[in-house]
Amino acid sequence: MAATTDAQSKWEFSCELEVNLGSQEHAQIIYTALSVDKELQPDKVKRVMSASDGKLLVHFEATEARFLRASFSAFVDVLTLATKTIEEFGPVIEV
Structure with missing residues (x-):
């Protein structure tokens, strides 16, 4: 039981990013392109992404604020x- 508590407290810093991309097609293209890039230090930063209703949703968790900032900024x-x-080059979405 203590190991679970230690693992949960490890990820002390977190933030959410929600980007409205205007269409589910654009959100899915961006999600697919960016999901292949894994965190360089997965023991210090976690990133979970999803695409829904034309939005890209990203959740970051980190062991320290500086790792969270660096990961968020790079992303x-x-x-x-x-x-x-x-x-510039993608499909045109009529609104």
Whole structure:
């Protein structure tokens, strides 16, 4: 029982990111592209993603605030690149 408590308290820092991408197709493209990139230090940072209702949902957990910040920042950088790529070359979604 103590091992479970220790494992749960390890992930002290967390944050949520929700990005409205305008369509489920765009959300799924971004999800598929970014889900292949795993965390470099999985013992210090966890990231869980999903795509639903045209939104990309991302949950981060980390052992320290600095690992959370670094992971979040790196993720936003690749998310920005993927979003700009879809805007430039991706399928046009009529609203």
